[in-house]
Amino acid sequence: MGPCRGALHPLSLLVQAAALALALAQGTLPAFLPCELQPHGLVNCNWLFLKSVPRFSAAAPRGNVTSLSLYSNRIHHLHDYDFVHFVHLRRLNLKWNCPPASLSPMHFPCHMTIEPNTFLAVPTLEDLNLSYNSITTVPALPSSLVSLSLSRTNILVLDPATLAGLYALRFLFLDGNCYYKNPCQQALQVAPGALLGLGNLTHLSLKYNNLTVVPRGLPPSLEYLLLSYNHIITLAPEDLANLTALRVLDVGGNCRRCDHARNPCRECPKGFPQLHPNTFGHLSHLEGLVLRDSSLYSLDPRWFHGLGNLMVLDLSENFLYDCITKTKAFYGLARLRRLNLSFNYHKKVSFAHLHLASSFGSLLSLQELDIHGIFFRSLSETTLQSLAHLPMLQRLHLQLNFISQAQLSIFGAFPGLRYVDLSDNRISGAAEPAAATGEVEADCGERVWPQSRDLALGPLGTPGSEAFMPSCRTLNFTLDLSRNNLVTVQPEMFVRLARLQCLGLSHNSISQAVNGSQFVPLSNLRVLDLSHNKLDLYHGRSFTELPRLEALDLSYNSQPFSMRGVGHNLSFVAQLPALRYLSLAHNGIHSRVSQQLRSASLRALDFSGNTLSQMWAEGDLYLRFFQGLRSLVQLDLSQNRLHTLLPRNLDNLPKSLRLLRLRDNYLAFFNWSSLALLPKLEALDLAGNQLKALSNGSLPNGTQLQRLDLSGNSIGFVVPSFFALAVRLRELNLSANALKTVEPSWFGSLAGALKVLDVTANPLHCACGATFVDFLLEVQAAVPGLPSRVKCGSPGQLQGRSIFAQDLRLCLDEALSWVCFSLSLLAVALSLAVPMLHQLCGWDLWYCFHLCLAWLPRRGRRRGVDALAYDAFVVFDKAQSSVADWVYNELRVQLEERRGRRALRLCLEERDWVPGKTLFENLWASVYSSRKTLFVLARTDRVSGLLRASFLLAQQRLLEDRKDVVVLVILCPDAHRSRYVRLRQRLCRQSVLLWPHQPSGQRSFWAQLGTALTRDNRHFYNQNFCRGPTTA
Template sequence: MKEQHWCPLYTSFQRLLLLLVSLCLSPSCSGRTWAQRKLPCDVISLNHSLAYDCSCRKLLRVPHDISWNATELDLSSNQIKTLSSSSFWNLQNLTLLDLSYNFNPQGHPLKIEDQTFSMLDQLEALLLDGNGLCTVPRGLPSGLQILFLRYNDIRTVTPEDFRDILRIKVIRLSDNCQGSVCSGTLDIANHTFSSLTNLTNLTLSFNRLKVIPNFLPASLQLLKLERNLISHIQQHDLSALTNLSALDLSGNCPVCSNTPFLCFPCNTPNGALQIHPDAFRSLSQLQELSLSGNSLEHLQTSWFENLTNLHYLYLSFNRLVGEIATGDFLSVLPFVEVMDLSYNNAGQNSHNLTLSKNFSKLASLKTLHLENYVFSALHKNHLEPLYSLANLSVLNLGTNFIYWTDLSLFEKFHNLSSIGLSENSLTFLSKRVDALSVNGYGWGYEPDIDRYGPFIHKDQFYRRHLPNIKPECLAYGPVLDLSKNNIFHINPDMLQGLNNTACLNLSSNFIGDMFNGSEFVHFSKLKYLDLSQNKVYLRYEHAFSELTALEVLDLSYNKHYFLVAGLNHSLAFLEHLDSLKVLNLSWNEISTLTDKTMASSSLQELNFQGNRLDIMLNEGLDFNHLFRELNNLTSLDLSYNQLRHIPSEVYDNFPKALRHLTLSKNGLEDFNWTMLTQLPHLEELDLSKNHLEQVALTVSTLNSSLRLLDLSHNRISQLAPGFLSGARSLYVLNLSFNLLELINQTTFETGAENHLQQLSLHGNPIHCTCDLLEFQLWMRSNEVEIPLLASGVTCDMPMERKGRSVLSYDIEECVKDDNAMAFCILTLLLVVHVLLVSLTAHLFYWDLSYILDYCGAKLKHQCLLQHTACVYDAFVMYDTTDPLASDWVLNHLRVELEERGERVRPLCLEERDWMPGVPIMDNLSNSVRQSRKTVFVLTEGFLSRGVVKMAALLVQQRLVEEGVDAMVLLLLQPQVLRRSRILHLRRRLCRRSVLEWPATACPAAQRWFWHNLKRAIRKDQRATHASLHGTYFTGR
C-alpha cells in the first residue's frame, strides 16, 4: 500500500520562529550567495572573474539581480526581445557578453537600441550571433576587441559601423547572406576595415562575396573567405596582408555535381578558381592555406614558392589527379606538415595509385590524407615516393574502394603510426580471390560522395589523426583502421607485416568467424581490438587467446548469431585473457549462454547494455551468478536490458569491488536497497529512467561509500524523513523528472551534517503552498548547488503559479497569513471570554463566589498535607534480625521500587535511613509520620516484637487523626497470620492493602505483585472503617 506523505504541521508561531532562526544562524547563505542562487543562472567564481551562465533559460529579459562585479555574462539561446542601455546599467565591469541566438520563435529579430553597450567600458568580447540583426549595433564600447555577428541578416557594412571600436582584433561576419533567403551579396563598402589597425582575425565566409574586399588592414593574421562566389584572385588582392598566417578560400568554385547544398559554379574556364601566379607571393608568413572545393585542375609552382612557413595545405574536393601524378608544386613545399588531397577524383576510375616522385621532397610531412582517389589495388611501388619521408606518421587512404593490398608494404615506412584503410572493399581472403576482384569482377562501382560541403577535414584533431578514430584507441599507440570494408573472414596470412600495431579497428565489416585463437597471431602487441558491428560467433574457449597483451575488446553490435536459436555461445575465453581490462558486449541481445558465469581476474569494466538479462534471470535458467567471478570488476553497465525486477540472489552475486553500477533505462519497478550493504566500495549508482516509486528510508545505513545517486526520470512521489541522515559520502543526488510534489526539510541534513554538494530537482510537479516553507528555509541555510533552480524547478500547483519558479513563491506570505489567522482567532476568543465572564458574573454571582471559596480552601488544605506528610513514599518495617527478610527487602523490594520502571520516591529503611544515636521511638515516629504509607513485611516471629506493635499503633493514630489509611501488609511467607481474624477483616474492608508474595517463581505473577504494591503505596486509602473511627473519636 502506498505510504502517506510526511507532512508535519507547523503553527504560525513555529513557522515564524523557524524563519527567524534560519535567517539569523545562516550567514554563509545570506547576502550575495543566496541572491546568486535565486537567479536563473549558474555562477562561477574563479580568481578575480565572476561569470554568470544564463543560457538556455527561456528568459524574456536581462535578469535585474546580477551582481555589479560580474565580469562575464552568457545570455545566449533565450527569448529576449529588446535591449536598451538600462538592461546593463549596473554591469560596467563586464568583459564578455554573449547574446547569441535570441531570435524569438515568432521570427522577430532582436531589437538593440542605440548606445545599448556604450556604458560597458570594460567590455572586450561581444557575441551577437543568430539574432536576425539587419545592421551593426551603434555605440559599441571603444575597448571592444572581439565582435561576433554571424548568422544574422546584415546586408551592408560601412566604415561607420566600426568607427568607435578601433581596438578591435576579431570580427566574425560569416553567414549573413547564404541560402535561398538571400538573393544578393554582402555589400562591403571601401575602406570598411582599413582603419582597424589592430584587427587580426576577420571571417567573411558564407556571404556570396564576389571579390576579396579591398583595403584590408596589414595587421590581419587570419582571413576566412570560404563558401563565397569569388572566382578570381588578382595579383594585388592579398599583397598588403604581409602578416597573414591563415587563409581560407575553400568552396568558392565548388564541383556542383554532388554537393548537398545550393551550389553556384564559377563562370570561368573549367569552372575553376582563377588565381594569379603571384597572388600569394607577399604572404611569406602564411602557415595554413585552404584551397579545397575550388575545382582546381592545376597548381602553379609560383603560388607556393614564397610560402616558406606553410605547414598546413588543404586541397581536397578539386580535380587534381593529374597534379598528384606529376606534382611539380610539391618541390617547393619542404616545410608542409599536413596535406589533404582527398576527393580529387573527377569521375574517372583508376586501377592504380600514381604518386609523383616529388612527394619524396616533402621532408616535413607528418600527415597525408588521400581519400577517394578510387583505385582497385595498392601495391608496394604505389607508395614508393613516401617511403623516404622520415616524419610521416599518419597515412589516410580511406574511401578508395581498394579490393586488394599487402599490409607488409607499410613496413617500409620509418615512422608510420596510423594507417587508415576505412571504407574500402578489402576482403583479405587470398591473393587469388582478390585478384579476381581487381581484374573486373565486381569492379566499376561508381561511388556516390555525400559529404556536407567542400571544406571538410580542417579541425585541429584531423590535422594529426585519422578521422572517426576513438581517442582511447589512439592512446594505445600505432593504429590500423580497417573498418567499413568487406571483410567476412580473418585470414592470418593476409594480416602480416604490422606487428607493432596496438589498436586494430575492424568494425562495420561482415566478419562471421568462430574465433579459435589463431586469427591474430601476427598482432602480438595488440592492446585494443574493435570488432563492433559484425557477425562474430563466440563459441570456442580459446578465442583471442593469442592476444596476450589485449586490454580492450569491443564486441558490441554483433547480435546476428545471438538471435539464432540452438547455437552455443561461450564467454569462457575471458579466463585466458589475463590483461583484458575493458569488455564491450553491448547491443547483442544476449539471452542465453553456454556458461552460467563469466570468469576473469583482470576485467575492470564491462558494458552489457542492450541485451536480454530479463530472459536470462528468469527462474530456472540459473544465470543469477553470471557476474560473480569477475573479481576485479569496478564498472558494470546493465542499462537497456528490459529488467522489471532483479532477483535477490543476483544482488548478492554482484562483484564486491564494484565502484560504478548502471541500471538505467530498464523499466525497473522495484529495487532492493539493502543490496548496497553487499557493495562496500560502490561510489556511483545510476537508476535513472526506470519506474521506481519508492527509495530507501535511509541511505547511510545501507552504504557508506556512495558518492553519486541518479534517480532521475522515475515515478518517485515522496522521500522519507531522514532520507540522507548520516550520508557523509553522498555528494550528488539527482531527483529530476520525478513526481515529487512536496519536499520536506527533514529529508535532508542541515549544517555540518549536510555533505550534499549538488541536488537536481527540475522537472517535478512541485506544489507551491505553505507546506514548501521548510524546504525554502533549507535551501537558504545550506550551500547546495541546485541546477536550474530559478528556471527549471517550477510550480505545478496552484494553477495561477503553474510554470513559475518555486523561488517566485514568497515564503513571507505564509508567515503573514498565519499571523493574521492567529490574531483573528485570539481576538475572537478574547471577546467571547469577556462576554461569558460578564454574563455569568451577573446571573450567578453568589453561587460562583461560594464555589470558588470552597475550592480554594480545599486546595490549600490538600497542598498543606502533601507538603508536610510525604518526605518518603513508604516506610518499610521488616525483621532486621532475619537475614532472609533483610536480603529480600534490600536487594529485591528496594531495587524494584527505587530503580526500575515507574519509580517511587525514596523508601525509608531502618538499616539505612534511621539516625544513629536517636531514640528508637523518635526514629519510628518520624518514619511513620513522614511516609505516605507504612509497609509491614510480615515473617514468622516478627509480630512478637514490641517495635512492630508500636508502629501499628502509630499508623492507627494517623487513621484516627487524618482519616488516611497508611498501612500496607506484605505477607512474605504464606503461613503468617493464616488464622488471624483481624487480617481477614482487613482484607474485606481494604483488600488492596494486603499483598502476598507469590508462592511460585512465576515472572508474570511477580510482575503483577510489584505493580499492585506500587499502586497501594501511591493511592490514598480512605476506607469505610476510617470514616467510622473518625466519627467515633471526634464525636461528629
C-alpha cells in the same frame, strides 16, 4: 479567495512582496534570478525566452560578473542602462535574440533596436557577440573591445566610420551577412580602407558575403583572413598586397564544384578560377592555405614559391584526380604538416589503381595526409610508394574510396605511422601484392554517385560502452577497417603489422568462429573493436593469440546468440592475461553460455542490453556468473530486463566493485540494506527504472557510496533520514521523478556536504507552507539549474513556472482575506459614491479644485526649464573678427560677470563644446540644452554655415516643442534687413534688438537683452497679429 479578486493591484503587489519576504526569510534568493551564476563570474541566461535584459537586484554581486550570456532569448530592444551596473563585464553574448527573418525558424520578421550608449556604458567590455540578430548598422562600441562578432546580421556596409576608435580590436567576424540563407540581393560592401584603422586586427572572417573581390586597404597586422564561399574567382598579388603578416588564408569555395555541394551552388564559370602565379609569393609567413572547393584541375608550382613556412594545405573537393599522380607543386613545401586532397574524384568514375606523384616524397615534415573520396579500387605498395620515406607521417586517411583490394602489410614500412583510416570501403579480405602500374587507370564502366557524409572518426565502441572502452588516441598505431565488407578475418591480412596496437573492425559482416588464429601477427595489439558483426564465440581459445590485449569490444554481435540451441563459450576471457576492458553489450545473451566468467585482470565489463533476468531465473545456474572476475571495478547491467534484484544476486557480484549500473531496467523494488554486500561500491546508477518510493529502510550505515543516480523513476515519497547514514554521499540525482517536495529530513546532517543535488523535472507543489524552497536555498550551490530549471508542477496556475515565480496570492490567510474583503468593499462604495457626487455637485467640486490649484506655488511648473544647462546659446560668425570681439569682450562680460546674482549662463562654441564629438552633435546639444538661441549678426541679408544650421535647429525645436527660442541682435542697424527680420520685428519686436552706437543707449540695450533671454517669447508677441506658439 473570492473576496480578494477585486482588491486593488498595488495592494496585491504589496501583499505578495511581504509574503515572499516572510516565506523566504531563512534563505537567500539566488542572486541573479531568473539566470544562473556559474563559475568564473559567468551569469547564464540562455534559453529563458527573456524579452528584456533582467534587472538584477542591487544586492546581487554585479561587480563580480565578468561574463553575461543572453544567448537565444527574445530581446528586441537594448537600452542605455541595461548593462551599466556590470562594472567589470568583459564578455557579453547576445546571439540569437532577434534573427533575420530568413534565419528565424518560423521566418518571423524582427528588428533589434540598440540605443546609442548601450555598450559605451561598459568600458571594460572585451568580447561582444551580436551574431544572428537583425541589425543593419554597427552600434557605438567601447574602445576596449578585443573580439566582435557580427555574423548572420543585416549589416551590409562597412566604411571607415563604422568601426572607428576600436584600436584594441583583434578579432572581427562578419560571416553570412549576404548568402542563400540570409539573402540580400547584393554583396557586403567594404569601402577601401574601411578596416585600415584597426591597427591591432589579426583575425578577419568575411565568409558567405557574396564578395566578388578581396576588400582593399586591409590592415597589415592581419594574421588570419577567411574569405571562403564568396564569389572571388580571380586572385592576383595586388589583392593581398601589404598583408605580409598573414599566417592563415582561406579562399576556398569561391568557384565551387557543384556536383559535390551540399547546399545551393553556383557553377564556376568556364576558365576560372584565375590565380596569378605570384598571388601568394609575398606571404612568407603563411602557415595555412585553404583552396578547397575551387574547381582546380591543376596545381601551378609557382603558387607555392616563397611559402617555405606553409604547414597546412587544403585542396579538397577539387578536380585534381589526374594532377596528384604527376604534380611537381609539392617540391618546395618542406615544412608542410597537413595536406588534404579528399574528394578530388572524377565524375562518375572510379580508378583501378592510384599512384601518388613523386613530389609527395619531398614533404619531409608531413604528418597527416587525407586522400579519402578519390575513388580507386586497389590499394597496393605502389599506391603509397612516394610516402614511404616520410619520417614524420603519422595519420593517413583513406576512407570512402571504394577500395576492394587492400594490401595492409604496406603500412609496416611506415615506422612513424600512428593512425590509418580505411573505413567505409569495400575491403573483403586479404589482397595479393599488386604489380606496379605507374599510371592511373580509369574504369568508366563502374558508375559512382558520391554523396557527402560525415567521415569524422568516432571513438571505438558504441554509445553504451564509451565510458568503459578506452580510446585509441594515445596508442602508437591504430588501423580502422570499420564499415567494410569483411566476412572473415585472415592472419595474412596483418602481415608485417606487429606494431599495430589498436584495430577497428566494427560494422562489418564477420561471421566466422574465432579460434585463436585470426590475429596471430598482431602480437602487440592492445585494443580490438569487433562490435556490430556476427561473431561466433564457440572456441575456448578465441583471441588467445593476443597476449597484450587490454580492451575487447564484442558488443552488438547478437545474431549468433539468437540462434536456438547453439552454445557459446566465454572461457577465453580467463586466458587473456592483460584484458582490462570487455564489452558484451547488446548481444541478447540469455542462455547456453559459460556458467561463469573468470579473469584476474578484468576491471570493467559492459553487459548491458542482454537478458540477465532470464539467466538468473534458471535457479543457481548463472547465479555466480560474475563472481570469478576478482578485480572487477565497473559493471554495467543496464537494459537487462531485470524486474527484481535479490540480495543473493548482489552477494555474488565481485566484492571489488566500485561502479554498478542498473539503468533502464524494470526495478520497482530495491533492497537498500543489501548494498552492505558490496563494501567498496562508490557509484550506483538506478536511473530509468520503476521505483515508486524510497520507503523500505534507508541507505546502510558505513556504505562507501559517493554517487547515486535515481533519475527517471517515479519516486513520489522518501522516508525521513533515508540518505542520512550515507555520510560519504556527495552526488545525488533525483531528477525526472514524481516528487512534490524536497525535505531536509531526508538528509539530516548530510545536506551540507552534498556537492550535487539534482531535483529538476519534478512536479513540485508550490503552495502555501512549502518548505522545500527554504531548504533548496540553503543548499543552492549544489542544485544545478535552481533559478530556471527547478519548476512547479502544481497548482495548475503555476505549472511549468520557476519555483521563485509562484503567485503568493494563493497563500493568503484568513486575516488577510478579511483585509482584502474590507478594502474591496470600500472600493465598491467609492465606485458608487463618486459618480453620484459628480452628478449632483460636479461643477462645484471642479470649481473648488481649480481654485485651490491656483493657490499652489508655481515653482514646480518651471522645473523643466530650470533644469536646462544654459540660459542662451550664442551663435555668431567667427570669421568676422569685429563680431567675435564684441561677443567675447562685451556680451559675455555684461551677461556673465556684471549681473551679479542674476548672471546668465552662456554656451559658447570655443569654450563649451565637447572635444571628440562631431559638429552636429555639439550643435544639437547646445540648441536643446539652452533656454534661448541668441544670434549675433552684422548683416541679415546673407546667412550661411553654422548660423544657418543653428537657425534651422531652432526652427525644428519650434515645431517639435512649440517653443520659440530665437533672439536676434543686429550690430549694424543701418544695414539692409531681410524679410524674415522685418516680419519678426512686426510680430515679436522684443526678440529683435539693435545695438546702439551711442553709449547713452547701451545700458537700455543690456536691460532689454536680459529680459529677452529670461522670459518666454510668448509674452512678446503682438496680440493684434498672432498669439505666439502654444504648448498644446
